[in-house]
Amino acid sequence: xxxxxxxxxxxxxxxxxxxxxxxxxxxxxxxxxxxxxxxxxxxxxxxxxxxxxxxxxxxxxxxxxxxxxxxxxxxxxxxxxxxxxxxxxxxxxxxxxxxxxxxxxxxxxxxxxxxxxxxxxxxxxxxxxxxxxxxxxxxxxxxxxxxxxxxxxxxxxxxxxxxxxxxxxxxxxxxxxxxxxxxxxxxxxxxxxxxxxxxxxxxxxxxxxxxxxxxxxxxxxxxxxxxxxxxxxxxxxxxxxxxxxxxxxxxxxxxxxxxxxxxxxxxxxxxxxxxxxxxxxxxxxxxxxxxxxxxxxxxxxxxxxxxxxxxxxxxxxxxxxxxxxxxxxxxxxxxxxxxxxxxxxxxxxxxxxxxxxxxxxxxxxxxxxxxxxxxxxxxxxxxxxxxxxxxxxxxxxxxxxxxxxxxxxxxxxxxxxxxxxxxxxxxxxxxxxxxxxxxxxxxxxxxxxxxxxxxxxxxxxxxxxxxxxxxxxxxxxxxxxxxxxxxxxxxxxxxxxxxxxxxxxxxxxxxxxxxxxxxxxxxxxxxxxxxxxxxxxxxxxxxxxxxxxxxxxxxxxxxxxxxxxxxxxxxxxxxxxxxxxxxxxxxxxxxxxxxxxxxxxxxxxxxxxxxxxxxxxxxxxxxxxxxxxxxxxxxxxxxxxxxxxxxxxxxxxxxxxxxxxxxxxxxxxxxxxxxxxxxxxxxxxxxxxxxxxxxxxxxxxxxxxxxxxxxxxxxxxxxxxxxxxxxxxxxxxxxxxxxxxxxxxxxxxxxxxxxxxxxxxxxxxxxxxxxxxxxxxxxxxxxxxxxxxxxxx
Numbered sequence: 135x136x137x138x139x140x141x142x143x144x145x146x147x148x149x150x151x152x153x154x155x156x157x158x159x160x161x162x163x164x165x166x167x168x169x170x171x172x173x174x175x176x177x178x179x180x181x182x183x184x185x186x187x188x189x190x191x192x193x194x195x196x197x198x199x200x201x202x203x204x205x206x207x208x209x210x211x212x213x214x215x216x217x218x219x220x221x222x223x224x225x226x227x228x229x230x231x232x233x234x235x236x237x238x239x240x241x242x243x244x245x246x247x248x249x250x251x252x253x254x255x256x257x258x259x260x261x262x263x264x265x266x267x268x269x270x271x272x273x274x275x276x277x278x279x280x281x282x283x284x285x286x287x288x289x290x291x292x293x294x295x296x297x298x299x300x301x302x303x304x305x306x307x308x309x310x311x312x313x314x315x316x317x318x319x320x321x322x323x324x325x326x327x328x329x330x331x332x333x334x335x336x337x338x339x340x341x342x343x344x345x346x347x348x349x350x351x352x353x354x355x356x357x358x359x360x361x362x363x364x365x366x367x368x369x370x371x372x373x374x375x376x377x378x379x380x381x382x383x384x385x386x387x388x389x390x391x392x393x394x395x396x397x398x399x400x401x402x403x404x405x406x407x408x409x410x411x412x413x414x415x416x417x418x419x420x421x422x423x424x425x426x427x428x429x430x431x432x433x434x435x436x437x438x439x440x441x442x443x444x445x446x447x448x449x450x451x452x453x454x455x456x457x458x459x460x461x462x463x464x465x466x467x468x469x470x471x472x473x474x475x476x477x478x479x480x481x482x483x484x485x486x487x488x489x490x491x492x493x494x495x496x497x498x499x500x501x502x503x504x505x506x507x508x509x510x511x512x513x514x515x516x517x518x519x520x521x522x523x524x525x526x527x528x529x530x531x532x533x534x535x536x537x538x539x540x541x542x543x544x545x546x547x548x549x550x551x552x553x554x555x556x557x558x559x560x561x562x563x564x565x566x567x568x569x570x571x572x573x574x575x576x577x578x579x580x581x582x583x584x585x586x587x588x589x590x591x592x593x594x595x596x597x598x599x600x601x602x603x604x605x606x607x608x609x610x611x612x613x614x615x616x617x618x619x620x621x622x623x624x625x626x627x628x629x630x631x632x633x634x635x636x637x638x639x640x641x642x643x644x645x646x647x648x649x650x651x652x653x654x655x656x657x658x659x660x661x662x663x664x665x666x667x668x669x670x671x672x673x674x675x676x677x678x679x680x681x682x683x684x685x686x687x688x689x690x691x692x693x694x695x696x697x698x699x700x701x702x703x704x705x706x707x708x709x710x711x712x713x714x715x716x717x718x719x720x721x722x723x724x725x726x727x728x729x730x731x732x733x734x735x736x737x738x739x740x741x742x743x744x745x746x747x748x749x750x751x752x753x754x755x756x757x758x759x760x761x762x763x764x765x766x767x768x769x770x771x772x773x774x775x776x777x778x779x780x781x782x783x784x785x786x787x788x789x790x791x792x793x794x795x796x797x798x799x800x801x802x803x804x805x806x807x808x809x810x811x812x813x814x815x816x817x818x819x820x821x822x823x824x825x826x827x828x829x830x831x832x833x834x835x836x837x838x839x840x841x842x843x844x845x846x847x848x849x850x851x852x853x854x855x856x857x858x859x860x861x862x863x864x865x866x867x868x869x870x871x872x873x874x875x876x877x878x879x880x881x882x883x884x885x886x887x888x889x890x891x892x893x894x895x896x897x898x899x900x901x902x903x904x905x906x907x908x909x910x911x912x913x914x915x916x917x918x919x920x921x922x923x924x925x926x927x
Contacts, residue, residue, distance in 0.1 A: 179372055179430050184223045189268040189289035198261065200270060204293040205427040213237065213252050213259050214272040214285065216315060221371035221428040228368050228427070233317035233394070233403055237272070238299060240281060245307025245414075250281050251316060280304050285314070294426040294437075296378070301418045309412035311388075314423055315375075317403040319394060322347075324369045325402070328391055329431055329699060331361030333679035334663065334712060335735045336701025339391070339690065344402050348691030351390030351405055355644055355665040356628030358682075358689075360675075360702060362387045363438050364404055365431055372427070374434035375406060379421035380443035384644045384667060386410075386629040411631055411640040432777070435704035447670045447709045450772040454658060454673055457534065457617065460488050462771035464534060465763045466713055466740035468722070469493040475516040475524035479531070484746050484753075486760030487532040491743075492620060492716060494538035496521070502573050504548040505585060506598060508539045509605045510612040518612040525616060536618040536660060537606070538716065541599055541650070542627060543571055543585040550598065558594045561587040561643065562634040569630070587630065590646030591638040603654055618658035618673070620716055624651065625661030625668050625675060662716065669709040675702075676716040680731060683720070697799070700735055700788065703775035711771055712737045723759045726831050726845070730818040734788045734797040736770035739763045750918050751863070753889065757920070758862030761849055765827045766820045769793040781805075785813075795820045809872075810838030814845045825874070826852045837905065839870035855880070858887075860921035861910055870905045871924060878904050880926035886914040887921045894919065 187203040198209040201222060208217040215237045219228040239251035252259075255274040262271045267288065274283040282302040289295045303309045328339035332352045339350075352358040362385075365374035379385050386409040394401040412418040424441060426434055439445050451458045469491045473481065485491075495501045496511045510518045525535045546556060560568035572584040588595050601610065608615045630643040638646065648667055651659055655671035664675030679686055679698050690696040702712070714721035714728070714737060723729055723739040732739055739759050746756055769792040776789040784800035798805040798813040805813045813819050817831030829849040835841055836848065846864035850857060852874065859871060873882070882901060886894040894917050899908035906924050913919060 179367055179370070182223045182428065186291040188291055191263045191265070191270065200289050202289065202291055207295065210235070212256055214261060215252060216318065219373065219427065223428055224371050226369045226371040228371055228373055230319045230321060230401060232315060233319060236316045238283065238285060239313040239316045240301060240309060241311035242305045242307045243310050245305035246280060247305055293429055294424050297423040297425070299420050303412050303414060303416055303418060306414055308414070309410060309418055312408040312410065312418065312420060313406065314408065314420065315406065317405055319398065319401050319403055320366060320368055322400040322402055326367045329365040329701065330390065331363040331701055332358045333682060333686065334360055334675060334677060334702050336699040337679065338697045338699035340695050343690055343695035346691055346695065347393040347395050348695060349390070349392040350689050351388055351392065353628045354387045354389060355384060357626040357663055360663065360665040361438065361705065362389060363701065364389055364406065365434050366404070372429060374426040374429065375404060376424055376438050377421045378424050378441045382421060383641070384629065384648070385421050409629070432704060435701050439705045442666065444666060444669065444706050444709065449708050450673050450710055458772065461490065461534060462768040463764045464488040464490040465760050466490045466492065466738055468716065468740065468742045470495055471743040474514065475520040478524040479527040482527070482531045484748070485743065486756050489533045490536055491528055491533055492536045492538060494717060503545060505540055505544045506602050507548045507550050508602065509614065518614055522614045525614060534617040536620050537616055538620045538622060539602070540622040541602065542588050542623045544588055545585040554594070556586055558636070559588060559592060560634065561589045561630050561632045564633050566633065589632050589634050589637050589643070590650055591642050592634065592636050599650060607657065618660060620660040622662050625664035626677065664710065666706060669706045672710055674711045674713055676713040678714055678721070678737065680721045680728070681715040681718050698731065698735060700775050700778050703736055707736060707774040708772055714740050726814070727816045729762070730797050730816055733766060733795045733818050733820050734786060736775065736790065738767055738771065754862045754920065758847060758849060758860070762829060765851060766793055766829060769822065793820060793822050804834055811836045817845065837870040837872055839868060839907065842867035855926045857924040858921055859910070859924070866909060866911045868907065869910045870907050873904045873906060877926045882906055883925050883927070884908050885923045885925065886919045887923055888917060889920045
């Protein structure tokens with residue numbers, strides 16, 4: 135057998151031992167998230183120093199102009215439409231008006247009209263300027279008064295202006311949608327990036343998305359809408375758009391970017407459409423839309439945070455309290471191993487610690503059935519008393535417990551609901567019928583696992599929710615007491631119009647769940663996905679853009695058109711913890727692409743209990759990811775991102791207050807850092823600011839010294855007078871380790887260590903140019919090596 139063949143065989147054996155065949159199976163070949171691509175350019179937009187000036191107003195020509203030292207808006211005197219937006223500080227023209235030249239548009243159902251827009255009022259339009267408030271009042275009044283509208287454009291002395299709309303609906307039907315501004319138009323060739331709060335932690339769209347004539351819209355709040363924020367870098371300037379709604383009911387928005395080339399060659403539109411349900415003879419007032427000009431994406435993200443009072447939310451460390459240090463260091467473990475609760479404690483030895491255990495498939499009848507009957511558990515797992523004993527044992531082993539429930543979707547075959555009317559519990563459609571959903575149609579149950587959507591403002595539903603929640607805090611029969619609770623789908627559900635006459639209102643669905651979370655905020659609630667307003671009372675959001683792979687490539691027209699981007703980390707990184715999806719096996723921390731994403735975006739690491747076994751490589755891997763969580767990710771937990779920068783093509787650097795991460799998103803080429811270490815394709819380099827920890831995935835060379843072939847997963851941590859070096863994955867290799875500056879005159883020794891950290895053997899080394907050079911071997915004295923210690927005397 136050739137040397138190359140031996141290497142390939144060894145590599146495959148290592149991989150198969152670690153992941154039980156996952157990485158060499160069909161999933162790795164087809165679904166590995168190698169679509170992740172960082173920006174192919176560097177962020178060129180920088181803050182500008184401009185002196186604030188009082189807004190001016192000028193209607194002396196055939197157009198209306200208002201602005202300040204930052205921007206100028208030009209409007210039509212005929213109908214108030216936006217003709218242009220200009221960044222005055224950079225002398226840059228941003229946009230090309232609005233779709234069809236109309237400032238706003240309203241859509242109706244079952245009405246005398248299907249829609250109406252600002253262009254329909256040419257002879258019934260007037261305006262006035264209120265200099266005391268720097269406000270331009272635009273009035274649209276029909277002789278029949280079917281739809282009378284007033285828009286107020288308020289100019290500030292800073293880099294933004296606001297739009298407010300007030301619409302009186304006398305159409306004879308229901309107002310369902312309001313577009314404000316109505317689809318601003320931009321040039322494909324001028325845009326460099328688009329940004330959207332579509333999927334956690336945020337999305338950055340590349341120029342190719344726009345020049346390739348792609349479109350994408352999402353709904354806030356929902357599965358792909360954690361905020362109502364959009365932005366574009368256009369020319370040498372930028373524009374950001376979002377709603378200011380810190381205290382009011384949730385205002386759903388459909389938002390995104392649409393190709394407009396069929397109407398106007400090589401242009402795209404920013405879509406921003408309020409979703410609502412306003413009856414005839416009622417008035418609709420939308421929250422203010424803020425448009426910011428010429429600011430960096432970081433500045434705009436932080437402004438979104440401040441303007442929506444997210445900065446006033448309680449910090450995650452305060453929400454969790456005394457358990458936070460343990461939680462921040464805990465790797466999330468999906469407890470899906472098919473074993474009774476009585477067997478948990480005897481299997482704790484292989485689990486990383488500290489850990490956050492999350493049992494999911496424990497309910498009577500199996501997952502996604504018999505809800506809301508979560509307790510007692512299925513008899514195959516044991517009783518509630520057995521469950522409590524397992525929880526207590528977990529606590530004794532430095533682990534926290536967070537069971538899974540789904541309060542949003544219940545099944546009529548559950549014992550609790552057996553004699554109750556679904557109509558008293560469910561979201562109803564316009565025909566008065568309960569709204570049902572089906573999952574896992576391969577199930578033996580009729581029509582798959584089918585349940586109805588719970589209407590959270592209904593009195594009977596609230597009563598049952600109270601009973602359910604109490605069971606998790608020792609109240610009632612079959613109760614247990616837990617650390618935290620995971621509530622599925624609340625954070626991922628798009629808003630629903632609920633026509634149940636007993637509900638608080640057609641638009642009350644999302645706010646009903648917000649009230650539910652607020653009621654139990656002190657109980658440590660986690661959500662699937664999640665959105666900005668949920669961050670006030672939740673402590674964890676589970677899910678990211680990786681969860682949607684490979685469909686997300688279709689959303690944006692291809693893998694090269696988008697990247698993850700840390701908008702949410704600026705907006706609410708100190709308010710919630712971010713995790714990968716709690717159930718999805720494909721986003722667990724079992725390969726380098728996932729590790730790189732998690733570290734770069736401050737995402738807590740996760741793993742599956744059933745993936746952990748007695749093999750050497752399993753033990754090494756689990757120790758590696760547990761160390762990463764404790765030594766690196768914990769330092770990004772509960773803090774906001776400091777900075778995010780493009781170092782080179784496909785290479786970014788994330789900076790948190792105590793740690794920085796260089797991520798090489800290139801799937802083919804290594805990146806050589808300034809210290810002479812070659813970061814592997816799809817790999818990372820993570821370092822604490824105090825130089826106590828360094829971890830990464832390297833190939834080619836490390837600290838200017840050649841490595842053996844393949845990737846090397848290394849972690850180096852410093853104690854007071856020693857360094858510990860561990861390799862979780864990789865062939866035996868020469869290593870060069872830099873000596874800390876305060877220890878360069880000390881006498882070093884190098885020892886191989888066993889799994890308990892005890893010395894196996896002292897090995898030979900060289901001291902050269904303030905480095906220790908030795909060979910990292912996986913065996914010493916026929917014993918497995920778990921690391922090497924360099925001690926300094």
